[in-house]
Amino acid sequence: MMFDTILSFLIFGTIQGSIYALLAMGFSLVYGVGGILNQAHGAFYVITAYIFYSCYINIPQYGYLIGIIIALIATTLIGGLIYLLLIKPLKESHVGVVIVTFAFAFFIERFVSIAVDSIYHNMPYLIVGYFTVFGVNIQYQYIIILIVSLLLLALISLFINKLKIGKSIRAVAQDPEAASLMGINVDRILAYTLMISAFLASVAAILYVPVETVAPHIGWTVLLNSFSIVVLGGLGSLHGSVIGAFIIAYSRSFTNYFIDPVFSALIPIIVIVVMLVLRPRGLFGKKEIK
Amino acid sequence: MKNLTKKFAGLTAVNDMSFEIHRGEFVGLIGPNGAGKTTIFNLISGIESPTSGTIRFDGRDITGMSTHKIVNLGLVRTFQLVRSFKFMTLLDNINVSCLSSRGKKIAKDYGIDEYSSTILASVGLIDKARLPPVILPHGDLRKLQIGKALGTNPQLLLLDEPFSGLSHEEAVNITDLIRSLHSDGVTVFVTGHVLRELMGLVPRVIAMHQGKFIADGPPKEVANNKIVLEAYLGRGGEFART
Amino acid sequence: MKINYEFHDFKIYFRDWIGTFRGKLTVLCLIGLILIPLTGNNYIIGIFNTFMIFTIFAASWDFLAGFVGQVSFGHAIFLGIAGYATAFTIRFLNFPWWTALILGAVIAVLFGLIIGVPALRLKGPYLALGTLAMSLILYQLFLMGSLAILWENTFPGTIMFGTDGIGQVPPISPNPGISYLIIFLIMCVSLIVLTHLGKSKLGTIFKSIRDDETGAKASGINTTKYKILAFMISGFFAGIAGGLYTIRLSGVNPGSFQALYSFYAIIMASVGGLATISGSALGAFIFVFLGEILRLLGDNPNISDMFGGFTEPIFIFSIILILIIRFAEHGLLKPVLEHLQDLWDLLLGR
Secondary structure (H helix, E strand, O other): OHHHHHHHHHHHHHHHHHHHHHHHHHHHHHHHHHOOOOOOHHHHHHHHHHHHHHHHHHOOOOHHHHHHHHHHHHHHHHHHHHHHHHHHHHOOOHHHHHHHHHHHHHHHHHHHHHHOOOOOEOOOOOOOOEEEEOOEEEEHHHHHHHHHHHHHHHHHHHHHHHOHHHHHHHHHHHOHHHHHHOOOOHHHHHHHHHHHHHHHHHHHHHHHOOOOOEOOOHHHHHHHHHHHHHHHHOOOOHHHHHHHHHHHHHHHHHHHHHHOHHHHHHHHHHHHHHHHHHOOOOOOOOOOOO | OOEEEEEEEOOOOOOOEEEEEEOOOEEEEEOOOOOOHHHHHHHHOOOOOOOEEEEEEOOEEOOOOOHHHHHOOOEEEOOOOOOOOOOOOHHHHHHHHHOOHHHHHHHHHHOHHHHHHHHHHHOOOHHHOOOOHHHOOHHHHHHHHHHHHHOOOOOEEEEOOOOOOOOHHHHHHHHHHHHHHHHOOOEEEEEEOOHHHHHOOOOEEEEEEOOEEEEEEOHHHHHHOHHHHHHHHOOOOOOOOO | OHHHHHHHHHHHHHHHHHHOHHHHHHHHHHHHHHHHHHHOOHHHHHHHHHHHHHHHHHHHHHHHHHHHOOOOOOOHHHHHHHHHHHHHHHHOOOOOHHHHHHHHHHHHHHHHHHHHHHHHOOOOOHHHHHHHHHHHHHHHHHHOHHHHHHHHHHOOOOOOOOOOOEOOOOOOOOOHHHHHHHHHHHHHHHHHHHHHHHHOHHHHHHHHHHHOHHHHHHOOOOHHHHHHHHHHHHHHHHHHHHHHHHHHOOOEOHHHHOHHHHHHHHHHHHHHOOOOHHHHHHHHHHHHHHHHHHHHHHHOHHHHHHHOOOOOHHHHHHHHHHHHHHHOOOOOHHHHHHHHHHHHHHHOOO
16 A cells, blocks of 8 residues: 555656756756846746647547647757847846746736636547556656656756756856957846746747646746756756756645645745745855855 | 954955954055955954954954944944945935944934934035935045945944045045044054055055965065065065055 | 824825826826726727736836836736635635635735745845746746646645636626726726835835945935835735736636746836836726727738738837837837927917
């Protein structure tokens, strides 16, 4: 009796953790490199979900796959557009950027509920079916989520540490002025960073939306969880985000299975409050100047 | 009565400096650009924390204390890159300092605005009281900074490069102002990177270079100190004539 | 002696203020507002009630963001907590409306401090997202059916959680005219207090924190203490708005915690102009009335054929907010006032 609950909790925690890690990494990247807390991060998720869904229901036969491709491309491009049109022009005003991205999140939420509808929808898994281990059913979708996320996380890690663009990104994250003196086009790097962030959120959506639902408001929990994870892991620390993602995912899963789902909802805010009081720089963040 | 002691080490900008300043003194801190003078000020005023070492003020250990608490003990600084509340009137700029817990104790007996006006008058800016700092020339902004510091009723005043960017006339103005502050009983600790400014002003100079202490004494002595000469000449003659 | 002196001061101040264009305009608007109940039309009275309540809400946000520079994305916290506290104490504890209102606002502030204190102690962007996070979680929490059942078992006869929220909250007075005037009075008092605080020495301290927090600290100001104070003041008035809103809608439900309401506060204050309390009134006016017009248009079958649901108010407002922040960051109040004043001069032949 106990054992399969434990297994379920582990599985679910791992899956959620992978998705959270993708989302948090993108969010953390944008903050670390550009100092921007992108309120529209959740919007990337929503945009993908709805393009994915629309293609699926409107295009016969290959709608699912076409939806994936179009959603990924469109969302990534929108990430760049957001930088160009909303963030870059408001660089001097931190307040302005935050408000404008916040407004954009609402814009998207309303847009999709008008353009499509506001009812909950379900999407099928990429590969339907499951296998059973120790009495617990493991959906193939879960395996896909795990593999794709870990692969992507590893790729991004490699990208940032080894490739030239990655090094430029790190340079801008450390010191934008010095980076531009070294000939790095800071603007373009910031745009790329936003696009990467959007791309990661988009992949997360494609993988996870079939497990949960399609609805206009799903962006907000994405933002909430991303922020909470990044506060835990450390604003600006990429591996902090990944570790934080799994800590929070397992905590939520644990509370869901063994305590009470009510408390699971409270975890993000408890994490935020406790971290801000005890260790604002997060588990792995750099020390801030007073 | 008591004095100001600093010994700290370890921030790569400042390496094991120790010195004391006594109440009522008038001391200069010199060193070429990048020597670490502003860092010392940052450490003393609580904007940064030393990696190791202690800072004592008036018998208290203030190492790592938050800036506003330090100010309310009577230790205040001005900044090399002039800071002001750009869109408030000069009067309001001074008012803010007068509203600190330490400043308020004195200011409220006179009325905050009245007290601030007196300060503005003492730094020679009273006719511009209703103007915002954005439109003022550099020399006036330096005076404003000193005025803001005065609002907190300081015992010890740290002036970070108060002469940089000033014309000769403006520098003379500031020099007179600082002198009169000192004669009013404020302990003054000034930095500069050209000796000439400080030579005629202070009776004692501390010299540093690359984060380290190199000399301490009357200006004439320090100016002829071999190590000091090397430090300055090595930098291409930013050296003052005695 | 001192009281007489201050009153005399105030009379001069008032006379000077009325003399200005702005003063005259404000008085005109206030008179117009007082006359609304005379229309006898409950729909119109209702809309203006909402407008006045939202003005308080927007002004409270503006106070924090415009004067102190602290941006909150979770003002819905105050709206919701005060709403629930007010509804609960009126319906289940039989408190009079004004006690419930003040109590609701105070409780709202206490809840706000849970995230406010940790966030404001730090330098950094924590308040905005922290408050948003808290409001989202409160939304989920109050929506939970399981908590509703738990509550009813622990405190039988009372409701707290659950999708329905608390209903059947009676109005301030059975006479809509009186209710309206009371709300009007509360609004005036709130706006006067907030404006006065902004112009006081306390306001000077707040503005110094906004303009240069490190500089304020270097001037001996305990910025954390004052940021928290401003947060509490802002939260209190937002809570008053929340309590009034609940009374106005005869109930409260988890919807009050939606990010949407926090967004409303931001739009109204930003459109009007940050750091101008009267700008919040202008913003609230535009928001409430434009929103209503858009809603009516949306109901009209001809329009909805042409535009499909795109006249939806929040959709339009999010676009407006983006455009305004992009192109007219300081809000519309000053330009509007200038144009009105030019028009006025023109009419008077100057």
